[in-house]
Amino acid sequence: MKVYSPRRDFVIVEDYFSDTQAAEWLALIEALGSDALRGFHHPFVRPNRFHKAPKYPVKKFMCLGLYWNPEDYRYLDRLPYNQERPFPIPEEMKNLAQEILSQFFPWHDFVPQSVLVNFYTKDSSMGLHVDKDEEDKVSPVIGLNFGSTCRFFYEDEKGVMLDIRIPGNSIYIFGGSARLMRHGLGSIYTNTLSPGSEEFLQNKERVNLTIRQVFSKARA
């Protein structure tokens, strides 16, 4: 494992997952993602003044727990396109989040309420943005990364945009003074699949999960 902080309150842990662990997480994501009603889909996004037929920036997407609606940026209990309830966040993923925080980030009462799963391919990227659709804007965001390495842009303490490479089998956490930093995704590098993902992902594919607390007070 290699632990480092590109800026204050932004922690990256490379080689966090072994190849067997990565394969187990990817098998779980594939199983959930292949469900026709609640699994991966390409979300609708609203036309805007620049794009008559905009596309969501990743190939496919799903949520566990609360659904983040890419159309209006709100969190929902049910999928807006078929009124199903999303899959709940698996217990082992909730436990993983607690374990990650206890090891690498000083935060105690984190309640995972939504997991956004983004599936990137060679044409995917994600523009600079701030994760600010959560009512709770202080609980950290935990990212799990599998597959290809990507270029990750982030804002430092002075507001300067910098970039780093985020490989598969790594995690990142941003909270505290980094919780509202701007960030975005650039290119995905070729021939960088991390060990354990070969069975599930092709060259230039990447899966990212972000585990979030959405509401300020845990909901029953």
Ligand SMILES: O=C(O)CCC(=O)C(=O)O
């Ligand atoms: O893919 C990533 O690492 C980040 C995704 C992201 O920024 C988001 O879903 O808000």
Ligand SMILES: [Fe+2]
């Ligand atoms: Fe984000």
